[in-house]
Amino acid sequence: MTHAEFLHMFLKPFLPKVVPVLPGLRALRSVGGFMTRSRLRFGLLLIVILVLAQAPPQPTRGGESLQTSSAGEPAEKHPIHTMPYSPSLDLTSMDHTADPCVDFYQYVCGGWMKNNPIPPDQAGWSVYAKLADENDQFLWGILEEASDASRPRNASEQKIGDLFQACMDEPAIEKLGAAPLEPGLHEIAALTSKSELAGYLGHEHMNARGGSAVFGFGSAQDFEDASQVIAFARAGGLGLPDRDYYTKTDPRSQTIRDQYIVHVQRMFVLLRDSPANAATEAQTVISIETALAQKSLTRVEKRNPHNLLHKMDRAQLKAITPDFDWDAYLTGIGLGSVQKFNVTEPEFYREVNSLIQSESLDDWKTYLRWHLAHAWAPYLSTSFQEENFDFYSHKLRGVAVMEPRWKRCVRLVDRNLGEALGQVFVARTFGPDIKARTLKMTREIEAAMEDDLKNLPWMSPETKQQALEKLHSIVNKIGYPDKWRDYSSLEIVRGDFAGSIRRSAVFESKRQLAKIGKPVDRGEWGMTPPTVNAYYDSQTNDINFPAGVLQPPLFDPKEDDAPNYGNTGGTIGHELTHGFDDEGRLFDGKGNLRDWWTKEDAAQFDERIACVREQYAGYVVVDDIHINSKLTSGEDVADLGGTLLAYIAWKKATEAQKMMSIDGFTPDQRFFIGYAQWACENERPENLRMHAMTDPHSPGRYRVNGIVSDLPQFQRAFGCKAGQPMVRAKLCRVW
Numbered sequence: 001m002t003h004a005e006f007l008h009m010f011l012k013p014f015l016p017k018v019v020p021v022l023p024g025l026r027a028l029r030s031v032g033g034f035m036t037r038s039r040l041r042f043g044l045l046l047i048v049i050l051v052l053a054q055a056p057p058q059p060t061r062g063g064e065s066l067q068t069s070s071a072g073e074p075a076e077k078h079p080i081h082t083m084p085y086s087p088s089l090d091l092t093s094m095d096h097t098a099d100p101c102v103d104f105y106q107y108v109c110g111g112w113m114k115n116n117p118i119p120p121d122q123a124g125w126s127v128y129a130k131l132a133d134e135n136d137q138f139l140w141g142i143l144e145e146a147s148d149a150s151r152p153r154n155a156s157e158q159k160i161g162d163l164f165q166a167c168m169d170e171p172a173i174e175k176l177g178a179a180p181l182e183p184g185l186h187e188i189a190a191l192t193s194k195s196e197l198a199g200y201l202g203h204e205h206m207n208a209r210g211g212s213a214v215f216g217f218g219s220a221q222d223f224e225d226a227s228q229v230i231a232f233a234r235a236g237g238l239g240l241p242d243r244d245y246y247t248k249t250d251p252r253s254q255t256i257r258d259q260y261i262v263h264v265q266r267m268f269v270l271l272r273d274s275p276a277n278a279a280t281e282a283q284t285v286i287s288i289e290t291a292l293a294q295k296s297l298t299r300v301e302k303r304n305p306h307n308l309l310h311k312m313d314r315a316q317l318k319a320i321t322p323d324f325d326w327d328a329y330l331t332g333i334g335l336g337s338v339q340k341f342n343v344t345e346p347e348f349y350r351e352v353n354s355l356i357q358s359e360s361l362d363d364w365k366t367y368l369r370w371h372l373a374h375a376w377a378p379y380l381s382t383s384f385q386e387e388n389f390d391f392y393s394h395k396l397r398g399v400a401v402m403e404p405r406w407k408r409c410v411r412l413v414d415r416n417l418g419e420a421l422g423q424v425f426v427a428r429t430f431g432p433d434i435k436a437r438t439l440k441m442t443r444e445i446e447a448a449m450e451d452d453l454k455n456l457p458w459m460s461p462e463t464k465q466q467a468l469e470k471l472h473s474i475v476n477k478i479g480y481p482d483k484w485r486d487y488s489s490l491e492i493v494r495g496d497f498a499g500s501i502r503r504s505a506v507f508e509s510k511r512q513l514a515k516i517g518k519p520v521d522r523g524e525w526g527m528t529p530p531t532v533n534a535y536y537d538s539q540t541n542d543i544n545f546p547a548g549v550l551q552p553p554l555f556d557p558k559e560d561d562a563p564n565y566g567n568t569g570g571t572i573g574h575e576l577t578h579g580f581d582d583e584g585r586l587f588d589g590k591g592n593l594r595d596w597w598t599k600e601d602a603a604q605f606d607e608r609i610a611c612v613r614e615q616y617a618g619y620v621v622v623d624d625i626h627i628n629s630k631l632t633s634g635e636d637v638a639d640l641g642g643t644l645l646a647y648i649a650w651k652k653a654t655e656a657q658k659m660m661s662i663d664g665f666t667p668d669q670r671f672f673i674g675y676a677q678w679a680c681e682n683e684r685p686e687n688l689r690m691h692a693m694t695d696p697h698s699p700g701r702y703r704v705n706g707i708v709s710d711l712p713q714f715q716r717a718f719g720c721k722a723g724q725p726m727v728r729a730k731l732c733r734v735w
């Protein structure tokens with residue numbers, strides 16, 4: 001992963017299953033499921049590709065009017081060969097009985113929320129999730145064709161088609177049962193002393209069979225030298241989605257922990273341990289994981305990259321973990337000669353060392369067996385898949401039924417061979433005209449930011465100069481990479497699901513580790529082309545818009561500029577602003593972690609951030625849980641700045657046009673309706689509770705109402721008056 005740490009996406013982060021939590025890519029929204037498609041690749045960790053997502057592409061967050069259908073089967077779907085069309089400004093999605101100055105989100109999304117109940121196999125549903133679902137059906141059509149071995153296929157089609165075929169072959173997977181776990185289980189059983197743990201883990205992480213057992217290890221861009229990739233040793237080793245699940249004492253967290261212990265116990269029973277032994281083993285697992293969690297940083301602490309910067313040489317690394325044989329570990333993952341490391345959380349590694357001293361070899365073996373089974377569960381027979389689903393999707397996120405096999409297999413191919421699948425996707429969906437139009441819009445929004453920066457009343461000329469340099473260095477990546485990834489060394493075998501998955505995992509591990517000691521590849525993408533999402537990466541200082549996110553209803557070539565600048569323009573502005581949010585501002589234009597602010601300007605900035613934090617801390621996510629605005633402030637600031645920049649750019653781009661009202665809405669009103677309709681969503685309360693803990697994005701309702709209530713441009717467009725809910729007495733503005 002090059003830039004995993006500070007890549008930021010617009011979407012909400014996926015629920016990490018085995019991936020340690022990172023201050024992440026900053027995307028538009030995050031995509032649901034256990035694994036972040038997007039993160040994988042930055043994924044430092046050797047492991048991540050292992051997990052077959054079981055949850056939806058994008059969880060959404062609704063407000064009060066949740067529509068859930070908690071029973072029944074998901075609607076039957078078929079492969080499709082053309083994408084269905086929905087307009088970027090949809091009158092049927094609105095609630096015309098609502099007052100835009102009282103609750104703008106209800107006004108623009110009320111109809112959508114009513115018309116789009118959450119499917120039973122999803123934790124939430126949204127405009128983004130719906131598009132991603134249609135995209136999956138379209139990819140299904142591509143993969144079904146590619147899996148037909150009787151027709152002539154090129155090398156890419158052979159790989160994506162055969163992996164899809166292997167994944168869909170349920171009888172073969174069922175017949176194997178837990179057999180794919182056996183080599184790993186034997187290795188664990190053969191350990192005779194704690195000194196052998198390191199060698200096992202090295203091999204294990206390389207072969208990607210055990211998830212991030214104990215810790216995570218991989219490659220990433222050096223915080224201090226943006227041109228180089230170095231080795232990163234991170235915290236990890238947990239089975240729950242966040243360290244807070246182990247430390248919180250409220251009743252809901254206690255219930256989740258109890259359910260988790262039962263889940264771990266059941267997994268040991270599936271490995272044929274007796275129920276009594278399994279119960280003891282589950283206690284062992286939770287006790288080791290709790291100790292690791294207590295020494296892991298919180299998500300808020302990890303938003304500050306300075307907290308994650310601890311360069312060490314090999315001797316220093318050995319000194320903080322004297323009981324862990326790093327030479328054996330590094331040889332195991334094929335990095336025998338690497339000397340330089342960034343240890344993101346040294347306290348965590350000290351804890352690993354004391355646990356090696358205090359826990360018995362048998363207890364460590366128990367912990368490793370759990371993580372092995374946990375990482376492989378989605379690829380094994382039905383009993384493993386169902387147990388895995390029951391805890392991670394049903395109990396944790398409120399999902400009623402498992403997603404259909406085809407969908408999980410489409411995602412699996414996208415995660416493992418995304419740039420092979422992406423080539424076919426791009427050829428069928430993404431024309432040069434869309435690329436040209438989006439690029440033009442991006443440049444206009446960058447120009448709007450330049451004007452905005454030059455005229456900022458609170459920033460000194462010195463800091464402005466640096467900010468402009470950073471802005472001018474931003475690289476715009478639109479649609480798909482210039483150079484496609486070469487998968488030729490990866491062997492995918494029809495009918496061999498477990499083997500193909502294992503080889504894909506090793507391929508990705510090697511690809512990531514091979515970057516260590518080399519210059520950063522700035523052409524690399526952190527999302528696959530079909531992904532319905534976008535991100536900004538502070539360390540490479542680029543914004544990335546995959547072809548998947550540049551489709552209706554998000555970017556709609558049939559509509560006029562107003563809703564398109566509101567929606568896609570707002571997203572471009574959002575990503576751009578991430579370079580200058582409370583986290584992004586810590587990096588310079590080259591991507592180095594370097595303070596380029598004068599003290600006074602930094603203080604002015606912090607004051608403005610405090611305004612946004614105070615505003616969002618007042619919003620309720622679900623029950624009595626408020627937004628953790630120290631976690632969401634980067635996204636909230638990006639939403640606020642991004643919308644304003646898109647508005648300014650749109651005004652400028654259309655100043656010579658005579659714009660008329662359409663359907664009774666003025667151009668300004670259509671800009672704001674188009675802006676807000678990306679965010680329509682419904683979400684299950686369980687999922688909302690989880691997101692309140694793990695998601696750096698605010699719920700959709702506040703991503704709309706929080707923004708417009710700070711914008712006089714909106715208030716004028718709808719004639720809102722002082723004292724109405726969409727007109728805040730104290731307006732926040734950063735950029």
Ligand SMILES: [Zn+2]
Nearest residue numbers: 009010026027
């Ligand atoms: Zn974002």
